[in-house]
Amino acid sequence: MKDVYKINWFDEFECIGGNCPSTCCKNWIITVDDECLSAIDKVSGWKRFALKLLVGKREDGLRYIRQCNRTCPFFTRDGLCRHQLQDNMDLMPKICRVFPRRVMMLDTGEYKRVEVTLDLSCVEVARVFLNHLEKSYFIKTDDEFETLWVRKNTDPSFLEYLISFRDKISEEIWREEDLFSIMKRHFLYAKLCQKNLVSNKNIYDLDCLDNLDIDEKADSDFIIPIKVINDIIFNLFSWDEVKKKNPVFYRLLKTYEKVYGNDSEKAFQKKLEAYILSLKRNDKLLNKYRAYYQYCINLDMMDCFDSYYLLGAVLFPILYVDLLMIFDMVSENDGFNSKLLKQKENTFEPMILASVERAFRHSDKRKKEILNKIRANLLTDIIVSDML
Ligand code: SF4
Numbered sequence: 423m424k425d426v427y428k429i430n431w432f433d434e435f436e437c438i439g440g441n442c443p444s445t446c447c448k449n450w451i452i453t454v455d456d457e458c459l460s461a462i463d464k465v466s467g468w469k470r471f472a473l474k475l476l477v478g479k480r481e482d483g484l485r486y487i488r489q490c491n492r493t494c495p496f497f498t499r500d501g502l503c504r505h506q507l508q509d510n511m512d513l514m515p516k517i518c519r520v521f522p523r524r525v526m527m528l529d530t531g532e533y534k535r536v537e538v539t540l541d542l543s544c545v546e547v548a549r550v551f552l553n554h555l556e557k558s559y560f561i562k563t564d565d566e567f568e569t570l571w572v573r574k575n576t577d578p579s580f581l582e583y584l585i586s587f588r589d590k591i592s593e594e595i596w597r598e599e600d601l602f603s604i605m606k607r608h609f610l611y612a613k614l615c616q617k618n619l620v621s622n623k624n625i626y627d628l629d630c631l632d633n634l635d636i637d638e639k640a641d642s643d644f645i646i647p648i649k650v651i652n653d654i655i656f657n658l659f660s661w662d663e664v665k666k667k668n669p670v671f672y673r674l675l676k677t678y679e680k681v682y683g684n685d686s687e688k689a690f691q692k693k694l695e696a697y698i699l700s701l702k703r704n705d706k707l708l709n710k711y712r713a714y715y716q717y718c719i720n721l722d723m724m725d726c727f728d729s730y731y732l733l734g735a736v737l738f739p740i741l742y743v744d745l746l747m748i749f750d751m752v753s754e755n756d757g758f759n760s761k762l763l764k765q766k767e768n769t770f771e772p773m774i775l776a777s778v779e780r781a782f783r784h785s786d787k788r789k790k791e792i793l794n795k796i797r798a799n800l801l802t803d804i805i806v807s808d809m810l
Pocket residue numbers: 436437438439442443444445446447521522543544545546547
């Protein structure tokens with residue numbers, strides 16, 4: 423049996439093709455799947471030879487489209503895909519056919535649940551998302567989608583639990599309560615559950631979430647210490663690579679370095695606190711972070727269906743919210759060279775959001791590096807090394 427669900431704002435997205443200010447046909451590694459390779463093999467004559475020449479192979483075996491000036495060779499002057507224009511969809515890698523749809527199948531063997539959301543690293547998706555700063559939900563649909571990710575686990579009760587946990591979090595996010603306190607409670611609960619999972623004990627009942635005591639007088643609204651967040655921002659990337667692949671994020675990094683790079687941890691924390699205080703008075707901005715936290719939870723919660731890494735399913739969304747706040751703050755700074763972005767005012771906020779998403783979310787390797795940095799400071803009492 424199979425059920426398909428899509429996020430409520432899904433149908434509002436439409437690719438803007440040639441008008442896209444940050445097309446996914448540039449600066450991205452486009453992976454080539456087996457189906458696409460077989461389709462290329464079936465092409466006759468010199469064209470097959472030419473298509474094969476454009477497929478590279480990395481040392482780890484991953485096949486990808488060789489780019490020309492960091493641009494897909496099938497990208498036309500009009501900003502469209504030649505395969506699509508010529509109706510050769512089978513020659514398009516699956517990732518190109520599906521993106522920016524995120525199609526995740528949760529497979530228990532007897533039952534398959536397919537969840538379809540949209541990827542905020544697409545600037546048009548980010549724009550649509552920013553028009554929906556309210557509670558989101560999944561709706562059942564008869565639409566068919568190509569599946570990109572499959573998580574298999576023959577434990578249907580864990581799937582039920584994840585759905586209930588996510589529903590509960592989604593309710594709480596929109597309560598009239600401080601978002602930072604809500605996130606702290608979720609983190610504490612997930613940490614307790616993870617400890618039990620590691621030692622093969624039962625997960626805590628969801629009801630106990632309401633009774634968890636968090637330290638309301640804690641020094642910081644941030645769960646992940648600023649020192650660690652700084653380490654992630656400064657040391658996770660090759661800045662030269664970012665400059666080529668994600669120019670908007672590169673400008674954010676440079677501004678961050680220029681404006682806050684010489685601050686002591688305390689001084690930076692103070693500036694951040696002032697920003698957080700201002701956003702606590704700004705309902706629209708606060709709703710943006712609530713909606714973004716829910717978006718991240720929607721995605722990351724199901725990611726742990728096969729790994730049981732429940733803590734990561736809560737920890738990463740919290741980190742992403744922290745990072746978005748920090749880079750929003752950076753983008754508001756006078757030192758941020760945003761002339762180009764500001765020319766089109768309605769794309770400024772989506773471009774910032776899409777660039778931060780591109781920087782942090784799209785690599786398991788990067789997630790592992792982030793986790794290593796966090797673990798040394800925050801998770802010393804829990805062994806999670808094999809769970810990501
Ligand atoms: S980034 Fe989004 S809007 Fe832009 S070309 Fe790709 S799918 Fe279309």
